[in-house]
Amino acid sequence: MTQAARLSPEALASLPPAVARPLYDRDAQAVGIVHFGIGAFHRAHQAWYTDAAMNLGDRDWAITGVSLRSPGVARQMNPQHGLYALAERSGEGTRLRVVGSVRNVLVASEEPESVIAAVASPTTRVVSLTVTEKGYCRGETGDLDFELAHSLSFYYFVAQGLLARRKAGLPGVTLLPCDNLADNGAKLERLMRQYLERHEPDLVAWFEANCTCPSTMIDRIVPATTDEDRAMVADALNGLDDQACVVTEPFSQWVIEDRFAGPRPGWEAVGAQLVHEVGPYETAKLRMLNGAHSLLAYCGLAAGHACVHEAIADPALRHLAIRLMREEAAPTITPAPGQDLAAYADALIDRFANPALDHRLIQIAMDGSQKIPQRWLETLAANARAGRQCPAILAGIKAWLHHLTGANGPVDDPLATRLTTLATRHPNPADTAKAIFTQNGPLDGTWLPTQHDLNTLKET
Ligand code: CS2
Numbered sequence: 001m002t003q004a005a006r007l008s009p010e011a012l013a014s015l016p017p018a019v020a021r022p023l024y025d026r027d028a029q030a031v032g033i034v035h036f037g038i039g040a041f042h043r044a045h046q047a048w049y050t051d052a053a054m055n056l057g058d059r060d061w062a063i064t065g066v067s068l069r070s071p072g073v074a075r076q077m078n079p080q081h082g083l084y085a086l087a088e089r090s091g092e093g094t095r096l097r098v099v100g101s102v103r104n105v106l107v108a109s110e111e112p113e114s115v116i117a118a119v120a121s122p123t124t125r126v127v128s129l130t131v132t133e134k135g136y137c138r139g140e141t142g143d144l145d146f147e148l149a150h151s152l153s154f155y156y157f158v159a160q161g162l163l164a165r166r167k168a169g170l171p172g173v174t175l176l177p178c179d180n181l182a183d184n185g186a187k188l189e190r191l192m193r194q195y196l197e198r199h200e201p202d203l204v205a206w207f208e209a210n211c212t213c214p215s216t217m218i219d220r221i222v223p224a225t226t227d228e229d230r231a232m233v234a235d236a237l238n239g240l241d242d243q244a245c246v247v248t249e250p251f252s253q254w255v256i257e258d259r260f261a262g263p264r265p266g267w268e269a270v271g272a273q274l275v276h277e278v279g280p281y282e283t284a285k286l287r288m289l290n291g292a293h294s295l296l297a298y299c300g301l302a303a304g305h306a307c308v309h310e311a312i313a314d315p316a317l318r319h320l321a322i323r324l325m326r327e328e329a330a331p332t333i334t335p336a337p338g339q340d341l342a343a344y345a346d347a348l349i350d351r352f353a354n355p356a357l358d359h360r361l362i363q364i365a366m367d368g369s370q371k372i373p374q375r376w377l378e379t380l381a382a383n384a385r386a387g388r389q390c391p392a393i394l395a396g397i398k399a400w401l402h403h404l405t406g407a408n409g410p411v412d413d414p415l416a417t418r419l420t421t422l423a424t425r426h427p428n429p430a431d432t433a434k435a436i437f438t439q440n441g442p443l444d445g446t447w448l449p450t451q452h453d454l455n456t457l458k459e460t
Pocket of ligand 1: 218219293294
């Protein structure tokens, strides 16, 4: 059998007319952005916004993607010169666009000097990150865990790149975190400073004077791409093989604190919101969307479902998700002007119900210890201060504790060993909760269960 040809710049002209494609001269664009963590989310979100901005005439914002360890994405994208198709899917059908903003992908473990050179390049003005919650290498106190941040973390490459920029008399960069952490800009700034204080103390003042870390709220549901997705895209591309394609929903949102160290793409012309204060959007998104997602993941798996759209069609789980969003999360959020949290909850239910996305619950269940604090514990703590109970989140916690016993297969979490040991040692979820959320426990700090909470967890 002959191998299908790969998607390539040469193939663009002969794609079916319904497939949108880059409207700019890709080769003529300088690299303006270096992005750490070029997974499916980045390709469906920031790279897509940047491509749209260049389609409107913005220039020189090509992206060099960096994978810290795995060569997988580089092997998918480099043979295609960075091109990939983005499929927006819903009950109404599929829309396809070939995105052209990614120039190349570097694998940091294989070519560290090229990564440093990319950060240090005069045309680079933005260094963005989607490294997942655990990629920030935070210890239990929220400070930088120097051991974790030591080998092959983005901190090293950014620090070396900034050193070279200072030496060459170049301006600083904007460090843009694109991960689901509360107050992600301030957190990144603090952690980066801690790294520099330890490893490059002479650079701290320069970093503070020349770089900024705006906070962002990023939102788009992006299931891991499957072989079926790749086959569907190949069909739509006249049989071309696209190893880097991504499948996502039509919706997307990006709210960015307008605090850049230098030039940036005109993302606001293509739907991003540049605002003074990201907090209300970020808090609503983390506590409502992501909070309900994690609830559906753990409770849905326990009920035998595989995907989000199946879990949300289950009346009991739908009721729990609505309760979490409307009655537990929303009352803890001070909305931004014009932000309607009840309408937001309704829109989220519709997005979860998208029948054309197979968003697997097990994908969301991953890394619970890194996600639960900003998704559930802050809501629990705020409600506790107001004397309110949170039965929906407690149902989620109970299902997470069950997940930690290995009920849904091996636990994928950086704290898996500690958590699974505690979960299997205590037969009763209330005792496991006490051990996990207590002082010096693995999730100490944000929320301490009351006796009433423990009784709720104990009930079957
Ligand atoms: C999900 C998120 O995997 C998860 O934990 O909750 O990735 C979610 O799909 C995105 O944040 C949506 O913007």
